Amino acid sequence: MSGEIRLKIDGKACSGLKGETILEVARRNEIWIPTLCYDERLEPYGACRLCLVEVKGARGLLPACTTEITEGMEVRTSTKRIESIRRTVIELLLSDHPDDCMTCESAGSCVLQDLAYRYGVKRSPYAGETHKYGILNGNPLIERDPNKCVLCGRCVRICEEVVGAGVYGFVNRGFDAIVSTPYDHSLLDTPCLFCGQCISACPVGALTSKISKGKGRYWDVKKTDTICPYCGVGCTITLWTKENRIVNVTAPIDKGVNKGDLCVKGRFGYQFVNSPDRLKSPLVRQRDGSLKRVSWKKAVSYIAENFARIREQYGPDSIAGLASARCTNEENYVFQKFIRAAIGTNNVDHCARL
Amino acid sequence: MTNSIEDIGLADVTFIIGSNTTEAHPVISMELIKAVKAGRKKLIVADPRNIMISSFAEIVLNQKPGTDVALLNGMMHWILKKKLHNEDFIAERTEGFDEFKKSLAAYSPEKVEKITGVPKEDIKRAAEMFASAPRANIIYAMGITQHTTGTDNVMAVANLAMLTGNIGRPGTGVNPLRGQNNVQGACDMGALPDVYSGYQKVTDDAARRMMEEAWGVPLPAKPGLKVTEMVDAALRGDIKAIYVMGENPVITDSDLNHSIKAFQSLEFLVVQDIFMTETAEFADVVLPSASFAEKEGTFTNTERRVQRIHKAIEPPGEARPDWEIISEVSSALGYKMSYSTVYDISREISKVTPSYRGITPNAIAGAACGIQWPCPEEDHPGTPILHVGKFTRGKGKFMPVHYKPPHESPTKDYPLVLTTGRILTHYHAGSMTRRCPPLEEIAPEALAEFHESDAAAYGIGEGDIVEIATRRGKIEVRATISERANPGVVFVPFHYAETPVNVLTPSALDPVCKIPEFKVSAIKVKAKKRQGQTRKNL
Amino acid sequence: MSGKDRVVVGLATCGIAAGGVSVMEEIRREIKKRNLGVEVAETGCIGYCFAEVLVEIQKAGMPKVIYGEVKPNDVPLIVEGHLIEGKILRDKALLIEGRKTPEADFLKKQKRIVLANCGLIDPENIDDYIATGGYEALKKVLSGMTPEQVREEILASGLRGRGGAGFPTGQKWNLCAMAQGKDKYIVCNADEGDPGAFMDRSVLEGDPHAVIEGMIIGGYAIGATHGYIYCRAEYPLAVRRLKKAIADATSRGFLGKNILSSGYSLDIVVKEGAGAFVCGEETALIASIEGKRGMPRPRPPFPANKGIWGMPTNINNVETFANVPWIIRNRAKKFAKMGTVGSKGTKVFCLTGKVRRGGLAEVEMGTTLREVIFGVGGGIKEGRKFKAVQIGGPSGGCLPESLLDTPVDYDSLPAAGAIMGSGGMVVVDDTTCMVDLAKYFLTFTQMESCGKCVPCRLGTKRMLEILTRICKGEGKPEDIDLLEKLAIDIKEGSLCQLGGTAPNPVLTTLRYFRDEYVAHIRDKRCPAGLCVDLVTFHIDPEKCTGCGVCLKNCPSGAISGERKKPHVIDEDKCIKCRECIRRCRFDAVYTV
Ligand SMILES: Cc1cc2nc3c(=O)[nH]c(=O)nc-3n(C[C@H](O)[C@H](O)[C@H](O)COP(=O)(O)O)c2cc1C
Ligand code: SF4
Ligand code: SF4
DSSP states (O other): OTTEEEEEETTEEEEEETTOBHHHHHHHTTOOOOOSSOOTTSOOOOOSOTTEEEETTOSSOEETTTOBOOTTOEEESOOHHHHHHHHHHHHHHHHTSOSOGGGOTTTTSOHHHHHHHHHTOOSOTTOOOOOOOOOBOOSSSEEEOGGGOOOOOHHHHIIIIIIOOOOOEEESOGGGOEEEOGGGOOGGGTTOOOOOHHHHHOSSSSEEEGGGTTSOOGGGSEEEEEEOSSSTTOOEEEEEEETTEEEEEEOOTTSTTTTTOOOHHHHHTTGGGGOTTSOOSOEEEOTTSOEEEOOHHHHHHHHHHHHHHHHHHHOGGGEEEEOOTTSOHHHHHHHHHIIIIIIOOOOEEOOTTO | OOSOHHHHTTOSEEEEESOOHHHHSHHHHHHHHHHHHTTSOEEEEEOSSOOGGGGGOSEEEOOOTTOHHHHHHHHHHHHHHTTOSOHHHHHHHEEOHHHHHHHHTTOOHHHHHHHHOOOHHHHHHHHHHHHHSSSEEEEEOHHHHSSTTHHHHHHHHHHHHHHTTOSSSTTOEEEEOOSSTTHHHHHHTTOBTTBOGGGOBTTOHHHHHHHHHHHTSOOOOSOOOOHHHHHHHHHHTSOOEEEEESOOHHHHSSSHHHHHHHHHTOSEEEEEESSOOTTGGGOSEEEEBOOGGGOOEEEEOTTSEEEEEOOOSOOSTTOBOHHHHHHHHHHHTTOOOOOSSHHHHHHHHHHHOGGGTTOOHHHHHHOSSOEESOOOSTTOOOOSSSSSSSBTTBSEEOOOOOOOOOSOOOOSSSOEEEEEEOOSSOOTTSTTGGGSHHHHHHSOSOEEEEOHHHHHHTTOOTTOEEEEEOSSOEEEEEEEEOTTOOTTEEEEESOOTTSOGGGTSOOOBOTTTOOBOOSOEEEEEEEEEOOOOOOOOO | OOSSOEEEEEOSHHHHHTTHHHHHHHHHHHHHHTTOOOEEEEEOOOSOGGGOSOEEEEOTTSOOEEEOSOOGGGHHHHIIIIIITOOOOTTTEEEETTOOOHHHHHHHTOOOSTTTTTTTSOTTOHHHHHHTTTTHHHHHHHHHOOHHHHHHHHHHHTOBOTTTTOOBHHHHHHHHHHSOOSSOEEEEEEOOOSTTOOHHHHHHHHOHHHHHHHHHHHHHHHTOSEEEEEEOTTOHHHHHHHHHHHHHHHHTTSSBSSGGGSSOOBEEEEEEOOSOGGGGSHHHHHHHHTTSOOOOOOSSSOTTTSOGGGSOEEEEEHHHHHHHHHHHHHOHHHHHHSBOSSOBSEEEEEEEESBSSOEEEEEETTOBHHIIIIIISOSBGGGOOEEEEEESGGGSEEEEGGGTTOBOSTTHHHHHTOOOTTOEEEEEETTOOHHHHHHHHHHHHHHHOOSOSHIIIIIHHHHHHHHHHHHTTOOOTTHHHHHHHHHHHHHHHOSSHHHHHTTHHHHHHHHHOHHHHHHHHHSOOOTTSOOGGGOOEEEOTTTOOOOOHHHHHOTTOOEEOOTTSOOEEOTTTOOOOOHHHHHOTTOOEEEO
C-alpha cells in the first residue's frame, strides 16, 4: 500500500499510515502501553505521562498518544527510565486518592486500580496532604467525587469536543487544580444534557451513575451487548444485569456505530424494563368493562375465534394490523405474514411516519 | 440513508434541514459536533427553531414552518445562477435537468426571502457554501416529512444533492434520520400495506407468486390501507378489528380526538405491548410482550444496518416475545407457524428478501458491526453507500416541485403556528422514558416554547399555564420563554399523555405518503394561570 | 535633543513604585515657581534599580549628572543648587558624566544594546525613538531586503531566543516561514512571570518601539498577517505604552495596511495575560490568546506549524525582538562578534538579592558570573559573604562560589546545572539556608503548575512536602534519595518546561550544598541558622553590651538582663521571630 510508514516498536516491525500515532500502531500490534488520559473518541492530550516512550534520536521521552509515526522510527515502550516514571506517576496519583476501592463503584473497571495492580503499588511512598472535597450529586443522574479525580480531563474534553456542551473546566492551579462546572453550579443549572458521556470517559470512579450505585460492579454483573431501544441510530449498548434486573448501561468503545458514545436515553433510560407497570399476563375484557387475567391458551383462542368470526362476517379487508417500529425485524416479518397469509389482507402498516 | 453514520463526519459541509439532530438523534449530533470542533466540517442548519445544533452552525436559516420547498428551490436557483452546479454529474448520472432548471427560474432569493422569511443573503451564502464543498451531505428527519408537502420536500432535497453531485461518494448523500429504532426494519420487513419484505410490491405478480409459494397460501393483490386511512375506515365502519403490536396510535397520531373515536368504534381490538398503553385501554384483549432486553432478533438502523440484539434477562411474569405470540395466534387461526427460534424466521427472511439475502444468522454473527443492506449473498460485505456510480433506477431523475403553502396558515383568529416534535430526554409517547424516574425528574412536563415577543404580546410569563387551541381542540400547557423559539412559532413536544398535543394537529395528509402535518397548525393562545418558575427541559 | 536644559525622571514601574511621580510633581512645581526655562521629561528604567528614584539633569556647560534616591524634599535643593547655581550635589550624585565613581562601574561594565535607549529617551515619544535611529532598520528591510534575506541575516547573527530555551531565532523564523496557512501570527511573549524578573518590563516601558520594530521585521520575514503582544496584566504601564506606541507607529505608517508603501501589512494587538506563570509557555500562551485556560499541550505539533487557531505562529521573547533592529542596522557580523562561539550578543540580567547594586545588567555573552555579580553588582551587601547565585528564575539552578567563573552563555550554564532562563539572577549570602531557598522556589512552581500533568502537579507538591519536613527537622534519612528520584522523574516526565525545570533548584542545591540537607536531616541543624524549628537563639555575653534594645523589642518577653550586663534569652518563651537579631547593633545575638 502506498503511503505506508514502516517503523519498529520494541524491535517488532510495524507499519501505519501518515497521521497515525505511536500508540495507535502499538495497540494494533498488541504492544501494551499504559494510558490514563487517552480516549479513542477524543483528541490526544498527553497529560498523564504514562504513555511516554523512547524514540531513537529524539530529545527526551515522547508521549505515544500524541507523537505521530515517521518512516524508520525506532520506538522502545519500556525501559528502566520509562518504567520509573510510570511507577512514580501511579504512586503520585495514589498519594492523593481515597483508599476505598472496597466500596468504589468503579472497582473492577478502574484504570488506576488496574495500573496499581499491574505495577504492584500497594501504598504510595509520597504520603502527604490529601484533598477532602464533598460529593457532588445535586442532580438525578451523575455523581461526582472530586477526591477520586485524576485530572485526566477526559470528562472536560468529551463534553467539549463531542457533546458540545462544555460543562466542565479546570479551575485553580497546582495541587488544588480541579475539574469544576461554571461557578460550581449543580449540573441541573448548566447546559448539561445528561448524556453521561463524562461517566463513560472517566477512567476512575470520580464520575459515576447515581442510578447504578450499589447495584452491582463490573465483576459481579452479567454483561450483554445489544442495541439501544430508542432512536434510529442503533447504538450498541452493554446491559449490566444482576438478578434479572438491568443495573447499568455502558457502551463498548470498540463496537457499533456509536463507538462508546451514548445519549441520556440510551445510557439512563433503562428502568422501564424492570418497571412494576410491566404487563405480566394476558388480559381479556369482561362484560363490565374490566380486564381479567386469563391463561395464554384462553387468550389466544379467544382472539382466534373473534378474528375468524369477523373475517367470516365482513371479509378479510375488515381486519387490519399495526406492526411496530420498536419490534424486531423478525417480529415485523412474522406480523405482516400473519396479516397477509393468515388473515388474507394487505391492511398492515406501522407508525413509521411519526 | 444513502450513506453511513460513520461517513457523516467526512463531509466538508453538512446541511441539516428539518432535523433536531441533537435531541432526536443525539449520537449523530455528537458525530457532527466532533467534526465541527476539530475544524473538519462546517454546518448549515435550516429549522424554524434555534435548535441546539444551530449553535455549532456556520449558517443558520430560520425558515417559516412549511416553506422548505421554497427554501431549497431558492438555494438551487442561486447555485445555478452562480454556475456552481456539477455539470459532469448531471450529464452522466441524471435526467430531466432542463425542465427542472426551468422550474427554478421563479425562485429568486428575493422572492424566497418573502416566502420563507430567511434573509436573501443567507440563502445565497448557504447555497454557495453547500455547492462549493468538495463533499457535502444532507441530513433531514421528520421536519421534512411530516407535512402535507412531505413528498415534495423529500424530492427537493434529492434534487439539491443531484444538482451538486453529492451522491454516491463517501461524505455525501441524502440522509433521512429515522425516528424510531426499527422503523427502517419494519419497512424493510413489509409492515407496509403495499409491499412485502424488501419492498417487493404486492401488485407485482411475480413477487406475489414468489411469496405465495414461500408461504403456501394465495395472497391478495390489492394494496391495503395506511394507518391514517385505517383510522378513517374504522370510523366509517369498514374496519372492524385491529391487531396492534407494540404501538400506541391513540397518542402518537395526529388529530387525537378523531383517532380515539375510531378505536372506540371497533368491534374487536387486540393490543400486544409491554405496558398498559392508552390504546390498550380500548382493547378487548391485552397481551404482555417481552421488551428488547428480553429477546433475540435483529434491528435495522437508519443507515440500513442490520444488527443483532441479545437477550439479557427473562421477561416478567408470563410475558413472551412478540414473534412467539403472533405465531401462536396465527396457528390458532389455522395458518400454522412453527418457528422454534427467532433465527428460523431470519433464515426465511433472507430467503424471500433479495436485499437481505446475505444477512443470514451466520453472516450477521460473524460481522463486526452488523451488515448494511443490500447484501445479496452470504459473503457480501454489505453496502455502506448507495447509488455509487449508478442510481438504483438507472439515471437519477430531477423532479420539479413547487412551493405550496401548508394546509393551514395563520389567520386573524389563529395567528400563531404550532410545530411539534421531540425533546432529548423523552421518547415518543413516553411509555418507556417516563417510567424512568430520573428522566422524568429532568423533564417532568411538557413546556410550550414561546419567543419573548409572542409571550409579551399575549401576556404570557415564564411558567404560566396557557391554553393553546386549534379548530380541532385545545390543551393546557406550561409556557416557557425560550431562545430556541422564533417569533410566531410555538413548539410543544408530543411525549406527554397529559398534554396531548395531537389533539391540536390536523389530520391533513401528504397525498402520497399519507403522513400527517404534525409540523404546522394554526393556533391561538391564551394565558390561563400565573405560575412560578420553570426549569428548562432538555 | 536640543541644547535646552533638561530634567529627566525615570518613570518606569520601579521608579513609580519608589515615589517617582511625586518627585516629578515636585520638580514641575519648583521649575514653575522659579520660572525656569527647563524641559521636564520622563524616561524608562535605566537599570539602577537599587537607587530609585533617579533624576537626570542636563545643563548646558555641565556634565550630565544622575541623582539617585531622590525624595520629593530633595528637589528644591537639586533645582536650586544644580540648575540655578550650577553646583553638583556630590553626596546625592550617582553618576557624573566622565567621572569615575563606583556606581559608574555599574554601567561601564555593561554592554547595552537592548537597553541602549532605556532611561535615555522618552518612551512615549516616537520621535525620540526615531532620533536614535529608530525604524531605520524597518525601512532598510522593506526597501531593499527579501524576507529570505532578513531571515538569513538573523540566522547569521547567531541570535538565540532570550525567553529561556535559547532556540536560534533565525531557524525559528525559517520554520514558520516554510509553514503553510491562510493566516500567520507573530507573537511577542511579554508574560514575564518569573518572580523577581523585570527585564522585559523595563524594555517595554523604556523602549516599546524597539520591540514593535523588531516584531514588524520578524512579521515581514515570516509572512505574518497578524501580531499579538501577550503582556502580563500586572504591567499596566507597559500595556499603556505599548498601545500608544502601536497607535503612533500606525499613524506614521510603520504598522497597519501597506507599511511604508511596501505592500506588506501587519496589525498588532496587545493581549493582556491571564496572570499565570505557565501562560508564558508557548502552547499555553496560544491557548490563552484563543480564550481558553492557559494550559500547555505536547509538541509537536509546534506552533510554527499549528499555533493560534491552528495557524502557523512564531513566538519570540521581548528581548529577542528588541535585538532585531540593532542587528539589521549594524549587520549580523557586528552582532556575531560579541559573545561566545555558541551564544552571540548580550543578555540582560535582573540582578537582585544580597548584591550591592541590584538592577538591570546587560552584559556580553560569556561574561563570567563573578564579573556580573562583583563587577556590575559591586559584590555582596553589608560586607557579607557570597554563598550562591540562583540563575534563571525558579526553574533555574543554584550555583556556588566555586562556579563563579562560569561564563554566562547557553552552553556553560546548563553544564553547571543552571539555565539562562529569562535572566533572573538572585544572589544570596551566608545567611541563607539552601534547603529553605529550594523550598521557596518550589513553592512558587508548585503553586503555578497548571495541573495538567501528574508529575508536575503532584510531584512538585510532594517534593515541597519533603523539603518542608526537612526544614522542620522531621526529615528522614531516605528523603534525599526520594527527593532526587522524584526530581528526575518530574524533569523527564513533565509535559512542559515548567515541570521540566521545577526540580532544578532542588537538584542543584543537592549537588552543591548536600551537606546542608544532611545537617538538617541527621543533625537536626540548620547551618545558616534560618530554619526556625531547628535553631535556638542565644546572646553572646562577650559581645553583648547590655544596651537593652533586644529586651525592649522582644514581643514575647523572652529576654532578660540588667542594664550594661549581658542579657539572656529564655528558650521556652522565645517565639523565634528574629526581632532581636535584627535589632542588635553589636551582632551579639546568634543562633544554634
Ligand atoms: C513555564 C514557562 C514560562 C515561560 N515564561 C516565559 C515568559 O514569561 N516570557 C518569555 O519570553 N518566554 C517564556 N517562556 C519561554 C517560552 O515558552 C518560549 O520559549 C519563548 O517565548 C520563545 O521566545 P524566544 O525564542 O525568543 O526565546 C516560558 C516557558 C515556560 C516553560
Ligand atoms: S472526573 Fe474523571 S474524567 Fe474528569 S478529569 Fe477527573 S478523572 Fe478525568
Ligand atoms: S509540567 Fe506542570 S505546568 Fe507544565 S503541563 Fe504539566 S502540570 Fe502543567
